[in-house]
Amino acid sequence: MRLNILSRSPECYSTMRLVEAAKDRGHKVLVRDVLNYAIDIDQGEPDLYYQGKEINIPNAVIPRIGTSVTRYGTTVLRQFEQMDVYTPNTSSGVTNSRDKLRSLQILSKHNIGIPRTAYVSRKEDVNDALERVGGTPVIIKLIEGTQGVGVILADKPEIAKAIIETLHSAHQNVLIQKFVAESKGKDVRAFVINDRVVGAIRRTAQGQEFRSNVHRGGVATPIDLDPTYENAAVRAAQIMGLKVCGVDMLEGADGPQIMEVNSSPGLEGIEGSTGLDIAGEIIDFVADQANMPDIDLRQRLTVSRGYGVADITIPDGSPYIGKTIKETGLREDDVAVLTLKRGDSVISNPKSSRVLESDDTLLCYGKVEIMKKMIQDRPRRRRELQPLPETPVTEGTTL
Ligand SMILES: Nc1ncnc2c1ncn2[C@@H]1O[C@H](COP(=O)(O)OP(=O)(O)O)[C@@H](O)[C@H]1O
Numbered sequence: 001m002r003l004n005i006l007s008r009s010p011e012c013y014s015t016m017r018l019v020e021a022a023k024d025r026g027h028k029v030l031v032r033d034v035l036n037y038a039i040d041i042d043q044g045e046p047d048l049y050y051q052g053k054e055i056n057i058p059n060a061v062i063p064r065i066g067t068s069v070t071r072y073g074t075t076v077l078r079q080f081e082q083m084d085v086y087t088p089n090t091s092s093g094v095t096n097s098r099d100k101l102r103s104l105q106i107l108s109k110h111n112i113g114i115p116r117t118a119y120v121s122r123k124e125d126v127n128d129a130l131e132r133v134g135g136t137p138v139i140i141k142l143i144e145g146t147q148g149v150g151v152i153l154a155d156k157p158e159i160a161k162a163i164i165e166t167l168h169s170a171h172q173n174v175l176i177q178k179f180v181a182e183s184k185g186k187d188v189r190a191f192v193i194n195d196r197v198v199g200a201i202r203r204t205a206q207g208q209e210f211r212s213n214v215h216r217g218g219v220a221t222p223i224d225l226d227p228t229y230e231n232a233a234v235r236a237a238q239i240m241g242l243k244v245c246g247v248d249m250l251e252g253a254d255g256p257q258i259m260e261v262n263s264s265p266g267l268e269g270i271e272g273s274t275g276l277d278i279a280g281e282i283i284d285f286v287a288d289q290a291n292m293p294d295i296d297l298r299q300r301l302t303v304s305r306g307y308g309v310a311d312i313t314i315p316d317g318s319p320y321i322g323k324t325i326k327e328t329g330l331r332e333d334d335v336a337v338l339t340l341k342r343g344d345s346v347i348s349n350p351k352s353s354r355v356l357e358s359d360d361t362l363l364c365y366g367k368v369e370i371m372k373k374m375i376q377d378r379p380r381r382r383r384e385l386q387p388l389p390e391t392p393v394t395e396g397t398t399l
């Protein structure tokens, strides 16, 4: 295959290893600096120029986009996607994972452990936010920090508030996050390729440091990952839409707590401590997928008027319970069931003979009017009881 590695550092370990692995396997590989691309947007003909010359379109690209060029880098990557070039990590996956707040927002919809996190704008909301995440000691984090820079542990509420106010006044948005004390100074990095954990390390901070980043002196040791951790890492990678990534987890009392999903994970730490050929696995996977560019479903599935995608949950007492998908008559009504989610598992392309159960969620594509009829008013999530108001409430009082 013709492969381009989008990287600004041809000399760095990860890029060199990918180039080496690609060459060893007989692929044609070029390292390209994203800032040297010019984008040409023309009707029906998205194109790219590199250093002023039209590019020879590769079969695949591997984005290794640094935090300093996220915006331009993902724009170039999106252009490759429009040109049907395969990338293991899509521009939206890279964009979502780069932002710690956005990735936690996305993961929080799913049943995956994450440290409780708050995000506020008003000064008046800081106190409540601190309380909601469990009080001090608390973690305060820049949204786009890396290598441990921008992660602070505040011991006291006054200090936490002063730090948050200072950062806000410098127009820096921050996350307020529960300090997972039982994992202090340690975290787990699972390297995921194509929905499989191919290697894992535990990083341990040295001395008084609570951050386990290798750049902060953390020491990496290879580990055999517990299946719960493996599952969490794979699910997080799938939800973020990343086929090659590093999933960072804390070892909480209740199991894995995902902190971040890295779309350009470094190879040095993991290859160095596990002795695995991760670069080779990435290249083999990309070569295998090279003729299967990712399809932006939203772009393709909603082009016919009146058609769309919807999640339909089968409520208790629904007439569909106990019926097969065929017996629901959905197909005749022009609605196709793409996936069926039951508990934590997702069945792709469920057979028409599959019997439905209460609480199943069907991801459907078809006539919006039909699907609308099937979607019930969603039950509101019950909140914990609020304390009673101070003034006694008597019958007939309107609050
Ligand atoms: N909520 C938390 N509880 C305990 N330790 C944390 C928490 N968040 C981060 N850390 C520690 O700080 C390190 C850096 O945090 P992380 O969110 O991964 O930022 P970065 O992108 O800078 O690596 C982690 O590897 C972990 O050791």
Ligand SMILES: [Mg+2]
Residues within 6 Å of the ligand: 147, 148, 213, 248, 260
């Ligand atoms: Mg990290």
